[in-house]
Structure formats: C-alpha cells, structure tokens
Amino acid sequence: MTAPAPTLTEIQQAALIRKLTALADDEIILAQRGGEWTGHAPILEEDIALANIAQDELGHAGLYLELRRALDGTDPDALAFTRSAEDYTSARFVELPKGDWAFTMLRQYLYDAYEALWLDAARQSVYAPLAEVANKAFREERFHLQHTALWVERLALGTPESTRRTQDALNALWPYVGQLFQPVEGEAELTAAGVLPDLSAVKARWDGLVVPHLSVQCGLSLPPAGAEQPGRDTHTEHLAPLLDEMQRVYRAHPDAELW
Amino acid sequence: MIQTSPDTQWPRWEIFKQDSEKRPYQSVGSVHAGDPNHALLTARNVFVRRPAAVNLWAVREDDILIATPEEVATHPEVLQTPGEGDTYHVGVKKSHKRSMTFVDLVGTLQATGPGDALRQASEAHADALAWLVFPESAIARTDDDAETVESWFAPAKDKTYKQQQYYGVIGKHVGELKREGRMPRRATEEPHVADHKVYDHPHDATPEQVKTPEVQQ
Numbered sequence: 001m002t003a004p005a006p007t008l009t010e011i012q013q014a015a016l017i018r019k020l021t022a023l024a025d026d027e028i029i030l031a032q033r034g035g036e037w038t039g040h041a042p043i044l045e046e047d048i049a050l051a052n053i054a055q056d057e058l059g060h061a062g063l064y065l066e067l068r069r070a071l072d073g074t075d076p077d078a079l080a081f082t083r084s085a086e087d088y089t090s091a092r093f094v095e096l097p098k099g100d101w102a103f104t105m106l107r108q109y110l111y112d113a114y115e116a117l118w119l120d121a122a123r124q125s126v127y128a129p130l131a132e133v134a135n136k137a138f139r140e141e142r143f144h145l146q147h148t149a150l151w152v153e154r155l156a157l158g159t160p161e162s163t164r165r166t167q168d169a170l171n172a173l174w175p176y177v178g179q180l181f182q183p184v185e186g187e188a189e190l191t192a193a194g195v196l197p198d199l200s201a202v203k204a205r206w207d208g209l210v211v212p213h214l215s216v217q218c219g220l221s222l223p224p225a226g227a228e229q230p231g232r233d234t235h236t237e238h239l240a241p242l243l244d245e246m247q248r249v250y251r252a253h254p255d256a257e258l259w
Numbered sequence: 260m261i262q263t264s265p266d267t268q269w270p271r272w273e274i275f276k277q278d279s280e281k282r283p284y285q286s287v288g289s290v291h292a293g294d295p296n297h298a299l300l301t302a303r304n305v306f307v308r309r310p311a312a313v314n315l316w317a318v319r320e321d322d323i324l325i326a327t328p329e330e331v332a333t334h335p336e337v338l339q340t341p342g343e344g345d346t347y348h349v350g351v352k353k354s355h356k357r358s359m360t361f362v363d364l365v366g367t368l369q370a371t372g373p374g375d376a377l378r379q380a381s382e383a384h385a386d387a388l389a390w391l392v393f394p395e396s397a398i399a400r401t402d403d404d405a406e407t408v409e410s411w412f413a414p415a416k417d418k419t420y421k422q423q424q425y426y427g428v429i430g431k432h433v434g435e436l437k438r439e440g441r442m443p444r445r446a447t448e449e450p451h452v453a454d455h456k457v458y459d460h461p462h463d464a465t466p467e468q469v470k471t472p473e474v475q476q
Contacts, residue, residue, distance in 0.1 A: 043269070043291060044291075045290045045291060045292065045301045045304075045305055046301065048304055048305050049300075049301055049304035049305065052304045052308050053304070056414075136414075136417075139409055139410045139413055139414050140410070140414050142406075142410040143303070143410045143411055143414075146300060146410075147300045147301075147304070150296055150297060150300055154293060154294075154297070
C-alpha cells in the first residue's frame with residue numbers, strides 16, 4: 001500500500017530522531033499539563049473532553065516514539081519516563097504551568113492549530129511511516145482544533161472577566177509560540193529531501209489561520225512577536241517538577257511489565 | 260417557585276447518537292453546553308470517544324417533551340402542551356434494563372405541537388415505559404460530509420479498549436479460586452490448599468491458568 005521508506009543517511013537519520021523526539025516531547029508535556037485538569041475542569045463535560053484531548057496527544061507522542069523505535073530501537077516508555085529535564089527537548093511553550101481555563105484553552109488552541117497544520121503537511125512526507133502516522137493523527141487533531149477554537153472564541157467574547165483572562169493568556173503565551181516553529185539541528189536537510197514539512201510554510205498557514213481568528217473573530221489584541229527563541233535544550237524552571245511528578249510511578253517500579 | 264439566585268447553569272442538551280447508518284438514533288445521555296456547537300463538540304468527546312458512531316444530534320432539554328403513561332394518566336393536560344406545528348421525532352423507552360437513558364428514536368410524525376405529538380406517540384406505542392418527542396427544528400446535528408465523519412467519528416473505530424477483566428490482578432474469577440481453596444475462608448485466614456497454606460501469590464502458583472484473557476472485541 002505504501003511506498004518503501006527512502007534510505008536515510010546516518011546524518012539524516014540522527015536528525016529525524018531528534019525531530020521525532022522533539023515532537024513527542026511537546027505532546028507528552030502538554031498532555032501532562034492537560035491531565036492536571038482532571039477532576040478540576042470548570043464543568044464535568046469539559047473535564048472529560050480535556051482528558052480525552054490530553055490522551056490523544058499522549059497517543060500521538062506514542063506514535064512518534066514508535067517511529068523513533070523503528071530507527072534506533074529505543075523504548076518509548078523509557079524515553080518518556082527516565083529522561084530528566086536536561087535531556088528533554090520540549091518547547092518552553094508547553095512547559096508553562098497550566099494557568100486558568102483561558103490559558104489552558106488558548107495554549108491548547110495555538111498548539112492544536114500548529115499540530116494540525118504540521119500533520120496535514122506531513123501527510124505528504126516521502127518517508128512513508130511518517131506519512132501514515134500523520135494521516136492517523138491529523139484526524140484527531142483537526143477535531144481538537146475545532147473544540148479549542150470554539151472555547152477561545154466563547155471566552156474572548158464572553159464576560160469582561162473572561163475577555164480579560166483570555167487577553168492575559170495571549171499576552172503570556174505569544175512570546176513563546178515561535179519556538180514551536182524552530183527547526184531542530186539537521187531539519188533543513190530533511191525538509192529538502194521531502195521527509196519533513198517546511199516549517200516556514202506551516203508557520204505561514206498557521207498565521208493565516210490563527211491571527212484572524214484571534215484578532216477578527218475573537219477581538220483580541222495580538223501582542224508583539226516574541227524575541228529570538230533559545231534552543232530546545234533550554235527549559236523553563238517548570239519542567240523539572242513536572243517530570244518529577246510524571247515519572248514518579250515509573251521510576252518507583254522500573255520492572256513493572258503491565259501498565 | 261421563587262428563584263433566590265440567578266441560574267448560572269448552561270442549558271442541558273440531550274444527546275442522540277447513531278451508531279451506524281442502519282441503527283436508530285438513541286438517547287445516550289446529556290451534556291451541559293452554552294450553544295449547539297459547544298453541545299455537539301462536547302458530546303463527541305463524552306460519548307464518542309470509543310464506540311463507533313456516524314452521527315450526533317443535540318437537542319435542548321427545553322425542546323423535548325417527555326412523559327410516562329403514569330404522568331399522562333395523572334396529568335392529561337400534558338397532551339395539550341402548546342408549541343409549533345412541525346415534524347416531530349418520537350422516542351420510546353421500552354425496557355428498564357438500561358436505566359435512565361437509551362431511548363430509541365422510532366420515527367417521525369406530523370403534529371400541531373408537542374402535546375399533539377405526545378398524544379400520537381402514546382397511541383402508536385401504547386406499551387412504552389416513556390415517550391419523548393421533539394420538533395425537527397430543534398435538532399443541532401453534526402455535518403455528514405466526509406471530513407467531519409473522518410475527524411469526529413473515524414478515530415474511535417480504530418480504538419479498542421481493554422475489557423475490565425484484563426486488569427484483573429488475581430487473574431481468574433474469585434469463585435474459581437474459592438473452589439480451589441485458594442481463598443481464605445475468614446478475613447484473617449491465610450490462603451491455603453487443603454491443609455497446606457499457600458504462601459505464593461496465585462500468579463506464581465499456576466502460571467498457565469491465570470494468564471489474563473485476550474482482549475475481546
């Protein structure tokens with residue numbers, strides 16, 4: 001059904017591993033932040049909905065890490081649950097504490113738009129295993145985007161307080177967004193080879209989608225773009241405590257076979 | 260009734276799910292939501308996470324008239340409930356087996372209002388435990404274009420889930436363990452077989468028999 005994967009050079013393979021890991025790391029951390037709302041969301045139905053979305057994101061991380069496993073044999077669980085903050089390659093955007101509901105929904109919206117558009121482009125990857133995964137995950141991501149776009153709109157146009165909180169969230173998040181579109185080392189070569197989507201093209205589509213939604217539809221003011229982004233080896237102070245909590249069970253029972 | 264504080268609850272929407280093109284819509288439960296789109300998006304997450312579905316409807320609680328035969332007998336004026344003439348959808352509840360929900364939609368009828376629809380429904384389905392009617396115009400429905408079906412409903416089809424027994428820590432039904440004498444007869448007693456105490460965990464004792472069952476469809 002699918003074309004065989006092109007042969008990657010060793011350098012390309014290393015870059016692809018970096019990229020898959022970065023994609024997975026963003027999903028894992030954001031899923032953990034989403035999971036923090038379980039039992040605390042403003043209404044039962046949204047508690048369930050956000051838990052579902054977080055679970056889907058974690059599922060996407062699993063897909064990316066399975067692709068990595070096919071390349072270098074590393075165990076996805078071990079990658080997720082034994083690496084410490086300095087080895088994680090998540091963007092700072094997903095590490096920020098969960099904040100209030102407006103912050104959570106806005107971050108999830110900005111991320112869903114980025115991920116949906118990235119996956120949409122990745123469906124064309126010449127690397128067939130990635131194209132397959134992208135096809136699968138894109139379906140879910142497009143739905144996430146509808147859900148969170150609706151929430152951002154309702155919050156932005158809701159009460160004076162919800163408008164204020166949504167604008168505050170946008171002000172806090174906007175400076176961090178750029179890091180999602182920052183290529184990993186060696187990514188340009190993989191893009192040129194058709195393995196990975198062109199991030200600048202994804203960013204252009206993202207701007208075209210997100211900016212009118214936030215400014216025209218939701219009436220929010222866009223803050224100035226963020227300054228130069230550090231690399232994915234630079235983390236916020238929030239990552240280490242998050243990992244401590246997330247990894248506690250795995251680290252306490254390293255030999256557990258059934259999860 | 261005097262309301263002492265403003266009602267800040269979102270309205271309740273009854274959710275009707277169609278599992279496949281050949282199945283009737285069923286009432287599966289409700290969500291609270293601010294508007295029709297919100298109700299549908301939330302319902303998708305709440306009710307279509309795993310099982311297969313092809314369509315979702317959300318209908319505001321206020322637009323639904325529900326009655327049991329007892330209610331109709333004691334308050335026959337319910338059959339006069341005024342409203343708009345429309346095509347009305349009829350749901351009937353035929354069994355107590357599935358608790359509060361799982362009302363099947365059985366068809367439509369033309370009525371001058373909800374009371375009239377209820378009267379017609381009660382005559383056509385005299386044996387029902389409850390009737391439910393709502394006008395066609397009250398339905399918020401998911402789009403049936405390929406994109407929506409693909410992103411709202413297709414992912415659930417690939418998602419299997421583990422049956423509860425998969426997580427069984429003992430690995431077999433407690434009755435079997437009792438029959439084999441592997442369960443204590445009193446809370447303070449240690450597990451035993453005949454007169455011999457069993458110190459090992461049942462898993463270790465009979466590895467072949469206690470394998471967790473395969474995930475079932």
